[in-house]
């Protein structure tokens with residue numbers, strides 16, 4: 001077959017257990033900068049490490065200051081064509097699972113459910129002392145208005161934090177194991193919009209490939225795992241997924 005999209009669509013049509021894994025690259029078309037983009041939140045701030053957050057009120061103040069600025073970028077963003085194609089595939093059982101490194105919640109807004117969020121979600125706040133959870137929006141507004149770290153409404157602690165994995169914080173084992181099982185069981189694994197250098201998340205495509213699954217990488221830049229892939233697509237993600245989706249309609 002001459003066309004790479006038609007080839008991938010055919011693999012997807014035949015797959016019994018296709019899985020998609022996404023990184024920051026799928027959300028750049030929604031206006032959220034990826035890790036490396038100049039001007040992105042990640043390049044502007046020195047992140048607060050988890051231990052510092054837990055130990056110091058000043059660190060918690062700085063954490064909330066940074067996160068409240070970043071929240072503006074997330075809150076205004078809407079899912080793009082790439083998120084929408086994946087949500088459609090999942091709802092039609094073309095995809096057996098969705099895994100993401102993103103914390104922006106855009107897959108869920110597009111309709112994907114469930115989504116294994118390896119790095120948690122910026123759309124919720126969780127108390128580090130009692131695990132009380134709430135939507136992030138109102139507490140971010142409270143911080144912006146008062147410049148005071150919002151207190152947990154269950155136990156009164158000021159160790160309230162976005163439900164994301166901070167630098168120096170361990171991943172949620174249950175989520176990691178769920179994602180690893182999906183990867184191991186997959187016969188077709190899409191790695192989309194990730195530089196595939198952050199561990200342990202980058203090990204998922206490796207796990208899929210070594211268990212015999214076909215790996216498809218969609219990413220603008222080369223990745224360290226390109227040699228393992230059955231196909232590498234270097235086009236913009238929204239465009240590439242839309243083209244595969246259109247080709248899928250022809251083979252089904």
Ligand code: NAD
Nearest residue numbers: 023024025028034035101102103104193194195220236237
């Ligand atoms: P990364 O920034 O390391 O890699 C993103 C990759 O996507 C890059 O290789 C880039 O070339 C590619 N890319 C960007 N836009 C693209 C497009 N439109 N089409 C094709 N390719 C495109 O991302 P990562 O591997 O996910 O690691 C970043 C870390 O930072 C993760 O841990 C993540 O949790 C966090 N992060 C999350 C968000 C978010 O939630 N949206 C944003 C930035 C960073």
Ligand code: ZN
Nearest residue numbers: 127130152155
């Ligand atoms: Zn609490």
